Amino acid sequence: MTALTQFQRLEATGVWRPHPSERLRDVIVSFGDATLILRDPRSEEPLSHWSLPAVTRLNPGQMPAIFAPGDAEQDEVVEIDDTLMVQAIERVHSAIAASRPRPGRLRGALVWTMVGAAVIAGAVWLPDTVIAHAARIAPPAQRTAVGLSILADMRQATGAPCDRASGAAVLDRLSARLLGPDGRIVVLPATMRGARPLPGRIVVIGDDMIAGEPGPQVAAGHVLAADLAAAQSDPLLEVLQKAGLPAAVSMLTSGELKARAVAGQGTALLLRPAPRPADDVLLDRMREAGVPSAPYARSLDPSGETVLALIEADPFRAADPPEPLMSEGEWVQLQQICAR
Known part of the structure; x- marks a missing residue:
C-alpha cells in the first residue's frame, strides 16, 4: 500500500x-x-x-x-x-x-x-x-553529510577549501573555541564578505576575512553571527525546502540526500548576503566567547553609522578579553592557510 x-x-x-x-x-x-x-x-x-x-x-x-x-x-x-x-x-x-x-x-x-x-x-x-x-529528526551525521554536499557545490565556484597544515591546526582550535567540539570552520579561497552557515554546524568563510586583517576578531565575529543565524533558522530546513518534497521523502526513507538534490544551492548561497542576527543576541554571544564586536561592526560598515550599537556596546571596549583568540604567531600561520 x-x-x-x-x-x-x-x-x-x-x-x-x-x-x-x-x-x-x-x-x-x-x-x-x-x-x-x-x-x-x-x-x-x-x-x-x-x-x-x-x-x-x-x-x-x-x-x-x-x-x-x-x-x-x-x-x-x-x-x-x-x-x-x-x-x-x-x-x-x-x-x-x-x-x-x-x-x-x-x-x-x-x-x-x-x-x-x-x-x-x-x-x-x-x-x-x-x-x-x-x-x-535528521541526526547529526546526516546533517553533516548534507553540509558537506553543499560545501562540495560551493567549491565548484571557489576552488577547494584552504588546508595548509599549520594554518589548519590553528583553525581547528579556533573552531573549538567559537563553535564547540561539534562545530567546524572552513576557509574558501574566495571573497565572501561574511560567513555562511551550513547544516551540521559547518561555518564557511572566505580568505578575505583573514588576509590583510590585523587579527582574527573580524573572522570570529562573522563566524559567531553565522552560527547564531543557523540556530534561529535551520540551514537543513532551507536546503530541503529548495530541494523539494521528493528529496525530503528520499532522505527519510534512505537516510541520504542525493547530490543532484542540492546542485546549485552552494553557489546560490555564496551570492546571498551573510546573515546578521539581532545585535543584542550577538553581543551576548560575543561576550561569552571573548570576541570584541567593534571589528566585526567595522567590517560591515567602515563608517560605523549603521552599526553604531555594536560599536558602542562592544563588551571589550574598555578592556581586552581575558583570553586572546590566538597568539600573534598563530595568526600569522592562519593567514597562510590558503598559501600553496
Whole structure:
C-alpha cells in the first residue's frame, strides 16, 4: 500500500494506557505491516500491535488525539500529540478502508471520492509537514553529510577549501573555541564578505576575512553571527525546502540526500548576503566567547553609522578579553592557510 510505505519510517512519541486500572506510560508509535506498533522507548520492545483498519479516533478534531484499537473494547488507548503522525494514521486508515471491497453501485464513487480527498489533503499539508519533519529528526551525521554536499557545490565556484597544515591546526582550535567540539570552520579561497552557515554546524568563510586583517576578531565575529543565524533558522530546513518534497521523502526513507538534490544551492548561497542576527543576541554571544564586536561592526560598515550599537556596546571596549583568540604567531600561520 503506497500510503503505508510512505510513512514506514515515521515515528512519534505517545502516552499509552493498556487498561483503565493501569498507569499511563510513554511509548514510541510507528507503522508496521498494516499495523500500528507501540514500543518501549528504552528497550525498543514491542508492547502492543494494533490493526490499522480497526484503529478508532475517540476525539476527532481535538489534540492530543486519542486512539483505540477498535470500536468495541476501548480500555486500551494511546494519546498522540504529533500532528504529522496523527494525520498520517488517519490518512493510512482511510486509504486501507478505501481499498476494501464494497458492495453496491456506489463502491467506485466512494473509493474515488476518498482518493481525491486524500490527494487534495496531501497537496495542501503534506509537502511542508514532511519537509519540516525530515529536517527535525535528521541526526547529526546526516546533517553533516548534507553540509558537506553543499560545501562540495560551493567549491565548484571557489576552488577547494584552504588546508595548509599549520594554518589548519590553528583553525581547528579556533573552531573549538567559537563553535564547540561539534562545530567546524572552513576557509574558501574566495571573497565572501561574511560567513555562511551550513547544516551540521559547518561555518564557511572566505580568505578575505583573514588576509590583510590585523587579527582574527573580524573572522570570529562573522563566524559567531553565522552560527547564531543557523540556530534561529535551520540551514537543513532551507536546503530541503529548495530541494523539494521528493528529496525530503528520499532522505527519510534512505537516510541520504542525493547530490543532484542540492546542485546549485552552494553557489546560490555564496551570492546571498551573510546573515546578521539581532545585535543584542550577538553581543551576548560575543561576550561569552571573548570576541570584541567593534571589528566585526567595522567590517560591515567602515563608517560605523549603521552599526553604531555594536560599536558602542562592544563588551571589550574598555578592556581586552581575558583570553586572546590566538597568539600573534598563530595568526600569522592562519593567514597562510590558503598559501600553496
